[in-house]
Amino acid sequence: MASRSLNKQIVVLGAGPAGAAVALGLKRLGYAVCVISEWRRFSALEGVSQRVLEGLRQAGLQQALASACAASLRQVRWNGETLAPNIEHLLDRPAFDAALRQDLLAAGVELLEARVRELSSTAAGHRLQLDGANGPQSCHADFLVEARGRQAPFSGKGLRGQExxxxxxxxxxxxxxxxxxxxxxxxxxxxxxxxxxxxxxxxxxxxxxxxxxxxxxxxxxxxxxxxxxxxxxxxxxxxxxxxxxxxxxxxSTATLCQQTCGDNWLRVGDAAMAVDPLSGNGIFQSLSSSLQAPAVINTLLQKPERAALARQFHQQRVEQLFLRFARIGRDFYAMEQQWATRPFWQGRRSWPDDLPMHQTADYASLRVARAPVINGDLIDEVEVVITADQPLGIWHLQGIALAPIVLALQSAPLSEVLAPLAEGQQRMVYGWLRNQGYRQG
Structure with missing residues (x-):
């Protein structure tokens, strides 16, 4: 059978939560998007938190959100103890994946069931050879989003946890x-x-x-x-x-790609970083890296002079997200003392590093620097406040820019600096300053 040729502006490989969130975000920005994916053929179940459901809602994945089971009890037996029961929502992955596809189709995103047999990329675009239900196809994409999860080809460069x-x-x-x-x-x-x-x-x-x-x-x-x-x-x-x-x-090895973004391609979700399942945050991290992706892609396509800034933004946030979840897993592994010297536990209780999950607040260490942020639908560079716990910086607090306040406090009293703000805003900013270790006088 002869191969049919397709020409697409943006192709997203993978129709999981990461690919679906990116596709919907790009569609809202007015881009023509085609999602190419194989359907899941095996039974699988995942437990997720309320935070994942909020992420689905934020991404506009309403059918996927509705497919989640009601909260159910979860027992935990760890370190020889039975901890207080908590709750989680169970996701039947085949049903959840089908709901993701319904969300894409409802938004007018083109969806193609096919396997990628071959992919070649140049600065001019990407050529894909596909095997689909209707026979072989070739497809050209100007921009490619890799969202095929752990199945995405991986060069091996980057950071890997214990196999x-x-x-x-x-x-x-x-x-x-x-x-x-x-x-x-x-x-x-x-x-x-x-x-x-x-x-x-x-x-x-x-x-x-x-x-x-x-x-x-x-x-x-x-x-x-x-x-x-x-x-x-x-x-x-x-x-x-x-x-x-x-x-x-x-x-289920934890992996972090060394490079997650180029001028005409982007990796999101597990294709960019896959966390240890013990962290319980797989879908959440997929959504986190994907919700920022449309602004990154929009910048690469519309503001090429900011390409380096957009790439920096995406890479840094993927890396920080990975380290955050890796440390969550590490600390939970370290709680298990019964078999601390067994090979499985020994390596995981100290990886990826020995840095605490949260750094101690220190107002004296706060500094102002220019850094990339999401500003509307684009990546921009603005002044942010670098804190011990937020090394990539904080731009604003519910619309109030923080850098001017921190700078002003170097030479003016707090009452004078906060005077232009409404009373409620003053309380909010003062609370944030105190959380950073600020003390008057």
């Missing part, structure tokens, strides 16, 4: 209340959940190097043995949980 493998098992039981749980094990940890329709999931996360894994054909039996040793599994599931089940293995 990690997750084994996802699923089976069917009788309907019952939706619940989930997480527990630490001697050589890894397990997350488990059941949906109200009786579908059950259990995922074991292990270290690739240190785990004593059997050959591939015996992995399902290996997982069944692990489940049989867990009292938490027996609480959540029935007898079928102790039998070998359908299984899918996938990498």
């Amino acid at each position: 990690t493998l997750s084994l996802l098992n699923h089976w069917q039981e009788q309907p019952g209340p939706a619940r989930s749980a997480v527990e630490s094990l001697a050589d890894g940890w397990a997350w488990m959940a059941r949906l109200s329709d009786g579908r059950c999931f259990w995922q074991l996360t292990l270290d690739v190097a240190s785990a004593d894994l059997p050959e591939k054909s015996r992995l399902a039996e290996f997982c069944a043995v692990q489940r049989a040793q867990s009292s938490l599994v027996r609480e959540l599931f029935g007898a079928l949980a102790l039998q070998p089940t359908a299984l899918r293995a996938r990498s």
Whole structure:
């Protein structure tokens, strides 16, 4: 069959939350966008926080938001203790992915189901060879957004955590209340959940190097043995949980790309940085890097003189996001003391560094510098306040520029500096200053 040729202004590879958020943002800016993706063919479940739902709402992904299950109880057994139950929302990934596609189609985004067989890129654009339902196609894109998650080709340059493998098992039981749980094990940890329709999931996360894994054909039996040793599994599931089940293995190694942006391409979501699943923030970080992407792309296309600034903005924020979530995972791993010397736990309790999650506030260390920010639909350079906890800087507080205030306080009393502001704004700015360690006198 002869290959058909397509010409597109912007092509987004991947219709997951990252690709969908970028596509909708670009559509709102008036760009013609085509999303190319393969559909998920296997069962999967994820637990997400309320913060993820807020991110979906902010991105305009209403159908995807509606597909999330109501909040359900989650148990945590860590370091030999049962912690107070909390809640999470369970996402049936095939249903969630289908809802993302509905959001794209409702917004008028072109959607093409196809596999990318070959991709070649130059300064003039990108040439894609596709295998789709209607046969082979070739496609030219002026700008390319890589949002295929962990499946996106990766050069290996950048930062990688310990090589990690997750084994996802699923089976069917009788309907019952939706619940989930997480527990630490001697050589890894397990997350488990059941949906109200009786579908059950259990995922074991292990270290690739240190785990004593059997050959591939015996992995399902290996997982069944692990489940049989867990009292938490027996609480959540029935007898079928102790039998070998359908299984899918996938990498869950934390990765950060060295370069996430060029003049005519951008990486977002897990294609730019993928976090350890223990942080519980995979979809949230995908949305975080994607919500800023339309302004970055718009700047690259409309203001080429700011290209370096736009690239700097995207790269720095991806890196900071990655380190933030890596440290969340590190601190949670460090809480587990039962098996601190076991290989799985030993490496993860000190990676990626020993810097605290939050730096101590120090008003004396505040400084004003010029840095890239999102200003409307573009990346701009303005004066921001660099703080211990915000190394990329803070531009404004609910519309109030902070740099002029910090600079003015170097030579004028607080009452004089805040006098032009409304009373409510004065209280808000003063509260922020105190949180930074400011004390009058």
